[in-house]
Amino acid sequence: MPRFNPLSLLTLGIALSLPAHADEGMWLPAQMPELAKPLRNAGFKGRPAALADLTAAPLSAVVRVGGGTGSFVSDAGLLLTNHHVAYGVIQYNSKPDNNLIDNGFIAADRAAELPANPDYRVLVTVGFDKVTDTVLGAATGKRGREYFDAVDRASKAIIAECEQEAGMRCSVANMYYGTDFYRIKQLELRDVRLVYAPPRAIGNYGDEIDNFMWPRHTGDFTLLRAYVGPDGKPAAYSPDNVPYRAPAHLRLAGDGPKAGDFAMLAGYPGVTYRHRTAAEFDEQVNWTLPQRVAVFDQLIGVIESAGAADAEARTRYAAQLQSLKNGSKRAAGELEGLRRSHAVQVRAEDERGMLETAAAAKERAGIDALAAALAEGSAVRERELLLGLFGSQTQLMRTAITLERLRLESAKPDAERESGYQARDHALIEGILKQVQRRYAPAVEKQLLTVLLARYQQLPDAQRLPEFDVAFGRTPAALKKSLDALYAGTTLGDEAARLSRFAAAREGRPLAADPLIDLAIRLVPAQLRLEQERKTRDGEQLRLRPAYMRALFAWRQQQGRALYPDANGTLRISYGKVDGFSPRDGVIYTPVTTVDGIVEKNTGAVPFDAPRPLLDAIANGDFAGTADPALKTQTVNFLTNLDTTGGNSGSPVLNARGELIGLNFDSNWEAVSASWMFDPRYKRAVHVDLRYMRWLMAKVYPAPHLLQEMQAD
């Protein structure tokens, strides 16, 4: 089997050594042997070399499942992940007379295990191979859009060839921002079954109120099982299928975490921006986040005023309001965190140091060209933000633009259509068109557009588009007149009017006249032009970032620090320790919570409505075999300083001996800015203490056969 080879590092002649920030790092498995010394210093008792191959034990036990991570915990395909990662499976199996979300589920035996929704997948990595030369071969010498397209074409060809093998799902991962490319080959297990789920009031205790808010008290775990055909190959659900024999599985630890203990975690973190340039950090903190908060808050104000006077508008815009509020809160939290960490200054000083190295001098032309390419994007950032919201925050306007775009794309062969407008997307588009009615009030949409377009009208000439200027004028009065006329005349508020045009659009036929459709016909060409410009800029960044990364490698080497690629949905390892923190002056968060907190939070009302059997078991106090020896009670969740981000949900947390002690499921609010900067004072990850799972499965909602299966050798 081809082995991962950390060529990007060796090629550059860089020796890995102790990172200065010992707890930061989403390491590639291949980097682990080089981290042997810091790993041992941190307390790891295993062989670092055994962590190098993500296609062999123990890492091959760690798989993609749903939108997150999972790990095999028996030799018969038993799979541990989060309740929220398996939520769709539980929901899919709920019936009016037996709501498994509320009630939880225990399969008494394998025959009782319930098939997941047919599109639910478990992906087991079986190949991880460097394909940089193949991917970049055709791109060399090209620029901008051509560079982008060459990389895209080469990647698609690699994937197509790889997927010739039955049962395989393949992808190409881009490491260090276009420096290296890897072909990932994954076994696609399609028969996944629900084995054990706690009731929602355990698996999602605290819900949105506690989300991000330490201390947590949530039993966010579920057990699934992967099945394959009798021939051992991936297969759709069939009663004849047999449990998948995983190439490796993790073993439950007999004890649990305590402050200071070594901990490590493997999973599929989604995206981070840690190695972006100082200019990008500055833009994020001083423009993007404050601007997002300001525009979102203005839109929130429009919806709230409308809702105060009109109960129907309040109902129709409830979801959009919630989403804008979450977006604003999240952006404000990220901004607060980045400011608290002085992220702009820290990154700027770091980059200044880098630019003084000899390596940076050699790369100077590329680095300067990258800065120029980024500046081109920044020059149109306000327009990009406003036009994005112009589509995403409206219903009728988006309908008109979607229909016209669909008409244009449908004139092409399906394979050449823009993703999102292919035949496979038609059902989704139709569903969205049908929902418009329930999410729309004409007066509110006009006010939202007035906010966005009034801002747009203030943009400098270079950012504005002639098509928009003609359509909406250059003054508030012209804007009002134009919107009044559009919304007085459009019939797209009627479902039939939308669906009849959808029927035409999907066949590439002309759309019946309507003021908003006529507008869309004039605006979509501008939209297409902007898409081209965006791909050109993306291509230039893809071409130029490797120069910056080479300089950064050299700088980190000079500092004696290793460099991990920013997260990109590929398997990473993080190591560190069980650790509390001080969120603010006068307050300390301890790293391990107990069942006392469940009782304290319990109100009897959702989301703090712990089930009676749980409350009784806590009151009864039989924690024999799972109690923490020092706390002398049952623990629930714990904190580590491990480096995680979205996608790490369900990641197994291991102790110094590589045994399973926890299940990652959340971060703390203070770490919401960690996608840009890891601040060791505040970055923590939140895990289910598996002693809590063992206790629940032993004493509260018993499943002794599953405990036995997990604890068997």
Added chain:
Amino acid sequence: MPRFNPLSLLTLGIALSLPAHADEGMWLPAQMPELAKPLRNAGFKGRPAALADLTAAPLSAVVRVGGGTGSFVSDAGLLLTNHHVAYGVIQYNSKPDNNLIDNGFIAADRAAELPANPDYRVLVTVGFDKVTDTVLGAATGKRGREYFDAVDRASKAIIAECEQEAGMRCSVANMYYGTDFYRIKQLELRDVRLVYAPPRAIGNYGDEIDNFMWPRHTGDFTLLRAYVGPDGKPAAYSPDNVPYRAPAHLRLAGDGPKAGDFAMLAGYPGVTYRHRTAAEFDEQVNWTLPQRVAVFDQLIGVIESAGAADAEARTRYAAQLQSLKNGSKRAAGELEGLRRSHAVQVRAEDERGMLETAAAAKERAGIDALAAALAEGSAVRERELLLGLFGSQTQLMRTAITLERLRLESAKPDAERESGYQARDHALIEGILKQVQRRYAPAVEKQLLTVLLARYQQLPDAQRLPEFDVAFGRTPAALKKSLDALYAGTTLGDEAARLSRFAAAREGRPLAADPLIDLAIRLVPAQLRLEQERKTRDGEQLRLRPAYMRALFAWRQQQGRALYPDANGTLRISYGKVDGFSPRDGVIYTPVTTVDGIVEKNTGAVPFDAPRPLLDAIANGDFAGTADPALKTQTVNFLTNLDTTGGNSGSPVLNARGELIGLNFDSNWEAVSASWMFDPRYKRAVHVDLRYMRWLMAKVYPAPHLLQEMQAD
């Protein structure tokens, strides 16, 4: 000078000894010598005997000021208390062009000190004498209302005689619920001046948001100075007055508090209920508090629905809504705390133990009679709650009842009128009548009355009053008809209509007809009857509680615990230590906060708008002489487990050597139930660290002459 003699204890033959709950206790100064051993064990380095006399040094340095406590900190009458205790004085001296609340104030010299509002007082205790025999002499053999009146008459006679001496203010304090009575003689200093106040954004940093919420970061202190006439006697303000030579003053410590340090505090706690009966605990937890929350929440619902549809109603009821919300939150917090502490069970078990003692057997008749008297009150508790709110939560209804009551009282000689309706109260009543307009909307008042009277209509016959049944009927329909007619017909919504009737009422003349006035004429006799019944019940409790207290003394003796009287506004001492706590699972509050927290909380907007000079000084980091040696930064506030309640504001906090280290100003939210039960896990007091005051006065808003005065020997 007559000395306090803990006769109530000696009479009962009880030896004081180590209390089982070492940190609980609002001790009488006379109890301190008996607490010498536990005091020493806790770390106290001084002479416990020196704390026995509240009319001699050092306790004579601790005085009543405004509604709280203060202490002399120089031999020239300099007085340290809270910013919030001196708030009225600062406000009184603010001018449109110099708002001292916003700007703070530093008197450059004594001539620049600003006179307080003329009714502001400092009271220095000069006598504390047992008068039990005199007070109870005339009451012996009486019961109910007669017992109450006899105690009241005897107390008033003692006060009148005591106040014959010029410059004295006297009172009679009731200890151990009618077991003992003391005459308190206090020098009434009437010329008080403002010397130093920090800006509001320091003295009240965090305001209502941080109130009760540890961690705190508030510089809640102010310096005043007491003056007397050139003859050394109390006098009204005069430029010829001279600083008062206090009989004692406290000295500032050179260092500050750290976790575990001994701490003690003296002050005037207002009221606690710790020695109430188990039945009263049960009623508080299982009836009073839940009922208060339920009724308040229903009234809140009425006002919020009205406000959602009517902006004017929203404005007019804003203050009432805020007050109901605070009341509901406070009651809910107290309930939560008492439940968390299992207060009902703990007190019930304790009482069961007591009832098994020989002493309780001797007192059995009295204890049983007390239980019966309390049950009489409980039998009408719902009516009492509803009729209280009937007056306090309405404007026109209250106006009518006040006017009719005033008319009746004004027919008597002034001295015989019920307190609140005497000539001295007329200005206040007139002010309230003038404010009605701004706090009233007829539709809302009708709905509030509907809520209260609909509950009233559900009461059993024995609780209802014929006058109310006649006025409002027995059915919802009758109630609606009656309220509709009353509010359609009344003219009391007009200020002139209210004030013309006020002019008549204050002279005892008949009031011009009006539907609500006519109603009040029918209801006030019922109100007067209820008042009589209440005084009768109060008299019975006053007569009977001493039996219960004697049994409790005996039980505590058997347990080896001392017993302090419940708080009653007299000087008490508490001792314990500097101590953080865990408010809930997973969270620890550290006992000392630092200036870091000021910066963290600062938003630039009220109430988190730290002044620029403070922020600059923090950034500058010159904490020489006041920094905490371990934290290596400037501290701000600290926590102790000292036993406090309302009235302890401004209490000096002393270290083991009796030096001043802090100034009490707040409690933590988790301790809101401590007026009923001291739970050592949660009961904390919040203090200004005087190192923060010293730093502010040295480096931020300098007043070196005052620091020198406080630090002089």
